[in-house]
Amino acid sequence: MYKINLGKSGLQVPTVAVGCMRISDMSEREVSAFVDTALNVGANFFDHADIYGGGKSEEVFGKAITPSMRDNIFIQTKCGIRQGMFDFSYEHIVSSVDGSLKRLGTDYIDVLLLHRPDALMEPEEVAKAFDELKASGKVRHFGVSNQNPYQMKLLQNSMDMPLCANQLQFGVMHTPMIQSGINVNMYNEAGVNRDGGVLDYCRLNNITIQPWSPMQYGFFKGCFIDNRKFPELNKTMSRIAEKYNVSKTTIAFAWILRHPAKMQPVTGTTNLTRLSDCLKGAQVKLTREEWYEIYRAAGNILP
Ligand SMILES: NC(=O)c1ccc[n+]([C@@H]2O[C@H](COP(=O)([O-])OP(=O)(O)OC[C@H]3O[C@@H](n4cnc5c(N)ncnc54)[C@H](OP(=O)(O)O)[C@@H]3O)[C@@H](O)[C@H]2O)c1
Numbered sequence: 001m002y003k004i005n006l007g008k009s010g011l012q013v014p015t016v017a018v019g020c021m022r023i024s025d026m027s028e029r030e031v032s033a034f035v036d037t038a039l040n041v042g043a044n045f046f047d048h049a050d051i052y053g054g055g056k057s058e059e060v061f062g063k064a065i066t067p068s069m070r071d072n073i074f075i076q077t078k079c080g081i082r083q084g085m086f087d088f089s090y091e092h093i094v095s096s097v098d099g100s101l102k103r104l105g106t107d108y109i110d111v112l113l114l115h116r117p118d119a120l121m122e123p124e125e126v127a128k129a130f131d132e133l134k135a136s137g138k139v140r141h142f143g144v145s146n147q148n149p150y151q152m153k154l155l156q157n158s159m160d161m162p163l164c165a166n167q168l169q170f171g172v173m174h175t176p177m178i179q180s181g182i183n184v185n186m187y188n189e190a191g192v193n194r195d196g197g198v199l200d201y202c203r204l205n206n207i208t209i210q211p212w213s214p215m216q217y218g219f220f221k222g223c224f225i226d227n228r229k230f231p232e233l234n235k236t237m238s239r240i241a242e243k244y245n246v247s248k249t250t251i252a253f254a255w256i257l258r259h260p261a262k263m264q265p266v267t268g269t270t271n272l273t274r275l276s277d278c279l280k281g282a283q284v285k286l287t288r289e290e291w292y293e294i295y296r297a298a299g300n301i302l303p
Helices: 028-040 052-064 067-072 090-104 123-135 149-158 176-182 198-204 231-244 248-257 272-283 288-297
Strands: 003-005 012-014 017-019 045-047 074-079 109-114 139-145 163-169 208-212
Touching (some): 028 272, 139 149, 139 208, 149 198, 163 198, 176 198, 231 288
Parallel strands (some): 017 045, 045 074, 074 109
16 A cells, blocks of 8 residues: 655555444444455555544444554544534543544544534634643644635644644545636636635645545535446546556546645445455556546536
8 A cells, every 4th residue: 555644744644544434333343354454455544533423433443453453553533523513622622532532442543633614613722622632642643624724724823733634525526626726717617716725725735635525426425436427427437447457446546646635535435345446546547638537527627
């Protein structure tokens, strides 16, 4: 498995992260097989959140890993989403981490992300929570998710440690970050800047973008692979997949990884064959022509 640097954290992590949002209904045996499949190819970076499966995802994962495995894997989790609100208060961050540590059966978290922007965020309060969590050894590195550049800058102003990651939805069928960059100063829909230029901001500041839901179209609407709604995209991806002798799933990851921002996509499949296919994405380097061909087949037009 190819590695990248996770922002300025100093951590060398696999290019594809293994998402655990959908593992809550799996048995302990199934989760063990899931973890083993990932580890067999060196994919030892697992993405969690306190809310996945209402805490069940962290719990089943914690049961599936043995103490001897702990130092050979990276565990990232998130906090800040509560029923009916977002909460970046000191109390919530600290108590959420304690809950995650307990469920995961570990005494440290490698990376903690703030899950979704809290309109009532007070940066100094977040920084205090982060400082204490770092000093106590409970959390080693910090990042955000679904934040725009000014939100990150506001938080970073109060922090001594660098934010290492920003987890954002991105994939073949979700490309606003790319579209607005290609359509600068145009009156068309694609040119609307919805994220404040987060892609370039992260590249300039060495913050790793972790694309979530890389296989979905819309907001959890379903997978686009073999989906009759997207005939042109599937036809194009099938042809390119045949050329490299891989599956379309692998091509979808290769497409994300071909972007020079050195992103770390987070796969969400629970199927072991598909998991291997996602992880293989780093082995295929698409040509510039193929990358743009897939972008256009997804319904995007170039100005
Ligand atoms: N930060 C955030 O706000 C945020 C939001 C959402 C997710 N996440 C993270 O991102 C991870 C990935 O999200 P996601 O689960 O929505 O990702 P995804 O990889 O886009 O979607 C996975 C889902 O698509 C299905 N699928 C069907 N055909 C597939 C194919 N050919 N290849 C791959 N998957 C296929 C999978 O089913 P099978 O299991 O049957 O393969 C699974 O239900 C999550 O686990 C979580 O860690 C973060």
